[in-house]
Amino acid sequence: MNNPLTPDDIRQTVLRILGEIAPEADLTALKPGVSFRDQLDIDSMDFLNFVIMIHKTFGVEIAEADYPKYGTLNGCVEQLSEPQ
């Protein structure tokens, strides 16, 4: 599948999704290379919902074993930039 999204598009979309999962979070201070769970008050339920929203928004299949790859902003951009 061709992916017309730029890394910045992906980054903004991921941040929007995170904002829906954790509306109280200050995402402007998010460190892109650090785990979401180390920076935000999110639990396993939140992270599962995040993965589901990534799946629905980007149309990607995400194996449970690959969840850790989506655990940072940089990781999400890297994964979602790859051709599916």
Add this chain to the structure above:
Amino acid sequence: MADFVMPTLGSDMTEGTLVEWKKKVGDRVVKGEIIAEVETEKAAIEVESFHSGIIEQLLAKPGETVPVGTVMAIIREEGAQTKPSVQAPASPAPLQTVSPKEPVSSLPPAPPPMAAPATEPGRLRISPAARKLAGELGVDPVSVQGTGPDGSISLDDIQRSAAQRAQPSAPLAAADRTGDRQARMRQTIAAAMARSKREIPHYYLSTTIDMGRALTWITEENLKRPVTDRLLYGVLLIKAVALALREVPELNALWKESTAVQNPDIHVGVAVSLRQGGLIAPAIHNTDKQSLGELMSRFQDVVKRARAGTLRSSELSDPTITVTSLGEQGVETVFGVIYPPQVALVGFGKVVERPWIIEGRVVSRPVVTASLSADHRVTDGHRGGVFLSTVDRLLQEPGQL
């Protein structure tokens, strides 16, 4: 005729504020249908009707704070005669409090001015112009009491709020609503927990459970499921507790008037931490009868609605036991405080790798510590131990859950 009263959504609730009616006089309502939104110390709750019929009178007005048990509306059975005298009163009829122990009392003095009856920005009744003005004047619309139709916030309301805030002596007029709720929730939790520790003779038991089979099973199960249907391992814990309660039903009880009353149904309350602080433990009804997929779906739903402030009244009033997990916070063992009138609480810690002996060999296994806080007036350690052993046994056969 049936009374629709301010429900009690836990022993710690003494009053509630009507946010809005979802029905109007003359509307048909069926049992279980949401007819009002009420704000409690903990959250905004959608309240269901326990009766079917026609709304005869709406006695409480949005914004009013009334004690638990106060009659807020009258529901007439369909086909029954309308009372000739029933008309929308020019001024609110005196609200009545129904209590089996106390004489009927009238509504206490009107509450002090309160914030607008809305719980989330998306639900505020406010015009774009008023919202824009609020932004310009630095007023949080959530803290403004609307005086327009159905409590909607007008330009005047915003200007009045800004003026009040400018007066140094304005007493809490512009107090932050979220902060208020947090403070009230803390007070509510404090009252319930203090009462629990004062009145309930707790005893505590714990056991370490090998989670190897359960985690292997759920990993394999999730491989078969699309991402939208995957399970969290916490669902296994909840289901195991629910099934264990069938074998030790004494723990699935409520303490009422100096005696324990076992509940025929098992409604596990799951502790949910709220983002603004505090916690709430809504029920997943008939937990033992749900498949794991159904349970996961309901678990996701109640967590989402708990955090959005859209729980239903029955979800707060019905839990027969509470399950809490603090594993994600790094806790290994939970020593929980029972939420009265429940008589037990089950806690789970984090899964950790520990040396474990299997058939004489020391191996590394993922284990979790399950704990039980129970009311010694109702059960003894023997039955509590049987319960924890049953949870352990059930988790060794996850495919049977």
